[in-house]
Amino acid sequence: MTVAEKTPVNDNRNERILAYMLASAIGLSILAIIAVIAGTGFGVRNFGEGVWPFVIVLPTVGLPIGFILLVALIVMNAVxxxxxxxxADE
Known part of the structure; x- marks a missing residue:
């Protein structure tokens, strides 16, 4: 019996879900940074109104969460x- 036959489907599914969460957290954070740069370039001076407070705080929260998810994914893969x-040794 090979290792692939012994491994439950949930392991691959959990890794895939974790990878998508990682990509979305970091991707949204990078898009928020680009939006702030573009907003500044387009002349937005008051970032305290509308959706801008959320856009400014998103990378502050999203990037550390992405880093934690990356560490978790690496640990899961190593295990x-x-x-x-x-x-295989047995």
Missing amino acids: KKSRAARD
Whole structure:
């Protein structure tokens, strides 16, 4: 029996969900930074009104969350590889 047959489908699904969460958190944060730069270029001077407070705070929250998700994804991948190596030795 191969390692792929022993691994439940949830492992791959969890990694995939974590990767999408990571990409969306970092992607939205980068888009928010670009929006602030573009807003400044287009002459927005008052970032305290409308949607701008949310856009300014989003990278402050999104980038650390993305970093935590990246670390979690790396740890999950390392655990999966170590289990696969241990199972291959048996």
